[in-house]
Amino acid sequence: MALIDLKEIYKIYQMGSTQIHALDGLDCSIDKGEYVALMGPSGSGKSTLMNVIGCLDSPTSGTYLLNSIDVSKMTDDELASVRNIEIGFVFQSFNLLPRTSALENVALPLVYAGVSKKERLERAQIVLEKVGLGDRGNHKPNELSGGQRQRVAIARALINNPSIVLADEPTGNLDSKSSIEIMGLFDEIHSEGNTVVMVTHEEDIAKYAKRTIRMIDGKLASQHSVVQS
Numbered sequence: 150m151a152l153i154d155l156k157e158i159y160k161i162y163q164m165g166s167t168q169i170h171a172l173d174g175l176d177c178s179i180d181k182g183e184y185v186a187l188m189g190p191s192g193s194g195k196s197t198l199m200n201v202i203g204c205l206d207s208p209t210s211g212t213y214l215l216n217s218i219d220v221s222k223m224t225d226d227e228l229a230s231v232r233n234i235e236i237g238f239v240f241q242s243f244n245l246l247p248r249t250s251a252l253e254n255v256a257l258p259l260v261y262a263g264v265s266k267k268e269r270l271e272r273a274q275i276v277l278e279k280v281g282l283g284d285r286g287n288h289k290p291n292e293l294s295g296g297q298r299q300r301v302a303i304a305r306a307l308i309n310n311p312s313i314v315l316a317d318e319p320t321g322n323l324d325s326k327s328s329i330e331i332m333g334l335f336d337e338i339h340s341e342g343n344t345v346v347m348v349t350h351e352e353d354i355a356k357y358a359k360r361t362i363r364m365i366d367g368k369l370a371s372q373h374s375v376v377q378s
Contacts, residue, residue, distance in 0.1 A: 150180075150181075150217065151178035151179060151180055151181075151214070152179055152180060152181040152183075152215070152216060152312060152313065152344055153177070153178060153179040153202055153213075153214075153215060153313070153344075153346075154178045154212075154213070154214040154215075155175060155176060155177045155178065155201070155202075155211065155212070155213050156176055156211060156212045156213075157174055157175075157176065157210070157211040157212065158172050158174070158175040158176070158177075158198075158201065158208045158210075158211035158212075158213065158221075159172055159173060159174060159175075159208060159209045159210045159211055160172040160194075160197050160201065160206070160208050160209050160367075161209045170366075170367050171194050171197040171367055172194050172197055172198060172201065172208065172211075172367045173194075173366060173367035173368050174211075174367075174368065175194070175198065175211075175367060175368055175369060176369070177198070177362065177369060179344065179346060180344075181312075181344055182339075182342055182343075182344055183344055183345075183346075183359065183360060184335075184339040184344075184345045184347075184357070184358045184359045184360070185345070185346050185347070185358055185359070185360045185361070185362060186347050186348075186349055186354070186355035186357075186358035186360070186361045186362070187199065187346065187347065187348045187349075187362050187364065188348075188349060188350065188352075188355055188361060188362070188363050188364070189363055189364035189365055189370070190365065193364040193365050193366065193367070194364050194366070194367040194368075195348050195364050196317070196348060197367075198364065199315060199317055199346070199348050201213060202215075202313070202315065202346060203232065203236050203238060203313075203315045204220055204223075204228040204229075204231050204232045204235075204236065205228075205232070207221060207222075207223070207228070208221055215231065215235060215312075216235060216312055218231070233258060233261050233262060233309065234262075234309065234311070235311055235312045235313060236311050236312070236313050236314075236315055237305075237306030237307055237308075237309065237311040237313070237314045237315070238306055238314075238315050238316075238317075239299070239302050239303055239306050239314065239315070239316040239317070239319045240302065240317050240318075240319075241317055241318035241319065241321035241322055242322065243290070243295075243298045243299060243301070243302045243322070244302065245290040245298060245301060245302060245305075246290075247289065247290055247291065248289065249289065249290075250286060250287050250288065250289055251277065251282060251285050251286050251287070251288050251289070251290070251293065251301045252270060252273050252274060252277065252286035252287065253270075253273075254290070254301055254302075254305055255273040255276055255277055255301060255304045255305045255308055256269040256270055256272070256273035256308065257305060258305065258308050258309050259272065259273075259308060259309070262309065272308060273286070273304070273308060274286060276304040276305075276307050276308050277301070277304050279304065279307070280300040280301075280303055280304045280307075280334060281300060281334075282297060282300050282301065282304070285297060285301075294327070295322055295323050295324070295327055296323055296324075296326075296327030296330055296331060299319060299320075299322075299323060299327070299331050300331070300334065303319075303331070303334060303335075303338070307338070307343075311343075312344060313343075313344045313345075313346060314335075314338060314343055314344070314345045314346070315346050315347075316335065316345065316346070316347040316348070317347075317348045318348055318349055318350070319331060319335070319347060319349075320332065320349070320351070320354055328354065332354060332357045335347070335357060336357060339359075345358070359374060360372060360373070360374045361373055
């Protein structure tokens with residue numbers, strides 16, 4: 150059973166009198182436990198597809214089953230609930246609250262889940278230790294390096310034990326050494342059974358994934374599994 154199952158997905162934007170088909174009848178499925186890279190040129194639809202998979206946006210038409218639940222017709226409130234339970238997000242720009250400690254940033258999704266403050270902070274500390282930042286919980290984002298900030302963002306993505314970790318250009322703002330460390334962390338996350346879907350334009354980053362899906366003009370152009378050495 151596919152964890153992510155997209156059938157005949159269209160996403161159409163109206164720009165004046167012109168219709169833009171960001172996704173054009175796309176079919177795609179991703180199984181539980183897969184590690185997939187989405188690639189394609191600017192305007193190929195990969196970010197739109199990521200937003201649909203992540204329940205940040207709804208398709209114009211088509212069916213999207215996430216964990217066997219049809220989320221394609223859900224309201225914004227219903228989608229927000231699904232996002233909080235099923236999906237952990239990692240963004241290129243980290244998206245951390247600047248005046249809030251690393252520990253509190255990691256714990257933030259649990260606020261929306263109604264978890265008590267004591268349990269939130271305990272769980273956040275455990276996940277921070279998992280990403281190698283157990284001693285940095287009281288530091289604010291501006292007191293951390295780029296690589297450390299992305300580790301905080303990854304910890305925040307993992308705090309709810311999501312079905313899927315979605316990463317949008319996760320190394321885009323990092324130097325090569327930090328990029329290698331962060332991708333090593335994604336390898337660990339995947340090896341523990343998590344499903345990882347990553348948007349990247351960098352071939353060397355895509356090689357960490359086990360399957361690469363290439364997009365063009367809102368459709369899947371090709372896909373292949375990476376042979377691991």
